[in-house]
Structures are given as structure tokens and as C-alpha cells.
Amino acid sequence: MPADTVSAGPLWAAMYHSVADPTDDPYRVTVSPDRLDRQLRWLRRRGLTGVSMDRLLGARAEGRGAGLVGLTFDDGYADFLEEAVPLLRRYAFTATVFVLPGRLGGTNEWDTPGPSKSLLTADGIRAAARAGMEIGSHGLRHTDLTKADDEVLAADTARSRELLRELLRDLTGRHEVAGYCYPYGTVDARAIKAVRAAGYAYACAIDPGPLTGVFALPRVHVGESDTGLRLNLKRRTHRWRREPVPAEEYAEYAARTRRTAQATQAAHTAHTERTVNDDTRAATTT
Template sequence: MIPILMYHQIADMPPKGTPYRGLCVPAKKFAQQMQWLKRLGYRGLSMQDLLPYLEGKKSGKVFGITFDDGYANVHDNALPVLQALGFTATTYFVAGHPGGHNHWDIEKGIPHSGLMNEQQIQNWAKAGQEIGSHTLDHVHLTQLPENEARRQIEASKYGLEAVFGVPVTAFCYPYGDESAAIREMTRQAGYTNATLTVKGLALKEDDLFGLPRVTVSGNIGLVAFLMKCLTQKEHKRRVKKEKQP
């Protein structure tokens, strides 16, 4: 079982009562989480680097690190920590909006937050971190006509590859919104893996285009965080949910 951590923003949490405030993990807390996993002998890996472990070709004390959406605060606050520890991570970029903001969240009352611009994305890649895709516009893929869903999946990959000159093989379904048809489109586009918002540890028998993750909230304590990552607790929760009718 391999934990794949799901983060969004690495920034101070907004005031209490703010919708989805847990999507912000304070920088000091993120650093503490990474440092403790390193002390315990674990190595944080991007999805590209994690793939051989997910496929059973390698074994070791590893975990995946992913960031959804591509926030600028991930560049500023998470990248230095990753570099200091020798970890790699994947950021899933909303490919059509470098330098933009989280426009898809505004109607929910989530505060405005800037996305990495092209230079910051380039810095991310030059530092050995992985560029992944989160579609062009952060859309609900199953709610789109087939041609548009395919365009969102394919054009985001090809556009990122053309601009930044690196292979883009990791995909994340916005909102966790996917289906068998969407997974097949993702395979056909040339990705090697895709992650969900479903909670749980990844198993060797999992579809590489339907990988669960461990949600990391800004209000989680260190002990609870380590228990989610390194014990059977998260796996048991996943099994219980899968058994529900």
C-alpha cells in the first residue's frame, strides 16, 4: 500500500467559516510533515518517479506527493522544502490559465488565489519536479460532450509539453469527476497514470488511471497525518466505503 498525498495550497488557512479552508496547509505544517516522513525513512516522489513502485517493479519506503491546480504558493512555499529534502512531486496544472487564478472556486466563496505563471512553472520543472495536467479549464469532464472532454484532456497535455519541453504523463480529474469512458480517453491521450479525489492508499492491483489519494487538510495534526499515511487506518476506511451498496 502506497500513500499518494493530495495537497492544494501551501499557505496560511483563511479565517474560520471560509468555505473549504482546509485546502490551505500552512507552510510550516507542510515542512514538518515532509521532515517527519524523511526521518522515518520515507522518500517523497512525483507520480512519474512513483510509477515503478505502483506497478510492483520496485519496492521501498516511498509515498507520492501531488498538488492540484498549480498555485503560486506551492512554488514559493513547497518547492524549497522539496528541494532541501531531495523529494520530487507532481503539480497538476490547469493548463489554459498560467498566471491566472482559481476562477472555478469563486462562486463557492473560496478566496482568490493566484496560479503559477510560466516562469514559475519553468522553475518547478528545472528543479526536477513534475508537470502534470488538470485539463485546460478545470472542468467537470463527465458533464461535457465527448469531443470537448477529449480536447480538455489532450490539448492540456500537448500544450504543456510544447511550452515547457517536458513529457506530461500524469493526469488528475478535476473534482474527481470521471468515468470508464473518461479514463479510456486519458489512456488514449498518452498519459501513464491518473489520480482521483477518492480517499485511500494505492494498491498494486489498482487501475493506474484510478488511483486514490490521502487528503491532507490544513487542520490535521501531525500524529493524525502520520497515521493516515503510514497505518492501515486509511486503507480500512477505503475498504469500508467500497463495501457500501
């Protein structure tokens, strides 16, 4: 079957959370591994490819977005590595997982009284990156930015990116952190300003209302109840929505990511050279 011409319509990104038993889930954010498998198969049978958000945006900026659908997983649950990654790799898909560097190895305490779920550790995040997944920030501790004061706002955006870049530093080509996901999906102009200032290239919301652009990307919730029939309906409905990113912003995104990639490569080279020089000096003094 020919690929769906996704680039001819508005950007389409799916929002997932946990991949586990959805029985005890008052917030309906958990999808079973079997259901996720069926949903990924649904994409594949329609000639669609699930990709990370950085790849989706980069492709659309170059006019190559046909057949690509963004896949995102919020909160960085440990089951992303255990359940989602093997399924994604089965279909040769990638995805973006938005993690919380202030809660590494912790639990989803913000979701009380829902079930306690384990979050990815630092090693788990690195393993996901090595598997080809994009790592993005979901803030430090899952704080609603629209209710945060200036100090918390700056720390949540800039500090979380800094911690993730350091965590991924030794993974060549994978330690840049381009994406941010607003906790609870809530966003306003003040939050967008902080995310831009922190150096991110894009940010995901859920329904950003009148806000548009790469720092207010809308996503479609996908859950356990989304069978092929419901996905077809969501896809048809989505075709009538507006394109969330103006054409000129795609060009700006491409230029910004090129500059960031060059700076990242230069920093990585300098870090490697310093390490080699330090090792050489240590060897000559022993």
C-alpha cells in the first residue's frame, strides 16, 4: 500500500505514556504491550513510519515528511525500555521519550492516587538512546510551568536540559537534547519563552489552543481503547486540522538545528581531545 501523504496535511504526532497492564489506570495513560503492537502494525500496514520528533521536524523542514508520524512517550517510565523499545525496533520505528532528570529511578508521585510506576534510571535512559531513541526533557520533576515562578521556570527548563546533556555526553551523536515536553501538556507564552531561552529546538504540548509553532506542537492521545477503527477516525479527523507550524518556522528550525549540531560536534571533539591529553599526561608521569 502506498504511504499516506502525511506531509500534505498537518503534522501528526501520537502521545503515549506507560506501556504496561492498563487495568488499574484511572488516568487512562497506560497502553498494554499487545495494544501498542497492534497500533504500530496499523501504522506499518498503511505505509507509515513512526519516528522521533527531531526526525519528523527535520524531514518536514526539507519537504520529506510524507509517510512519517511522530511517536512520543511522556514521563520516561521504565517500561518504555522494557516493553516499548523492543516493539519499536520490531517495526524499525523510533520515538522520543521525554524524561525527568530530577526523578531518575523514582516513581510518578505526581499521579496520586493512580498506581505507582517506576521511572527510567540514568542507565536506562542511556540504553534507550543507544537503541536509537531520542531523549527529550519533561522538566526536572513534572512541574506545571504555567503555575511556576520565574526561578522554578528557569531551573525546570535549562537545568533539566543541562543534566540530560551531561548524562548522554559519552554517546557520540546522541547527547544533544533538542526537545522539551510541557508537563501536563499545559503551555503559555511565558513557558514558551523559557523553553526557547534554554536552548531547545522544539517543544510538545497536547492542545496548545491558539498557540502555534515548533514550541507549541499539538499531539493526539493514543490509549488502550484505540483500536484500528478509532485510529482511522482520529487520522481522518486530523486531516482537517490546521498545520501547527508555519512554513517559515520550519526553515528557522532547520537552521537552528544545524547550528546546534555544529556546536555540539565541536564541544564533543574538544571533550575527546581533553580526555586524550589528560590520559597522555597521566601515562607520562607514571
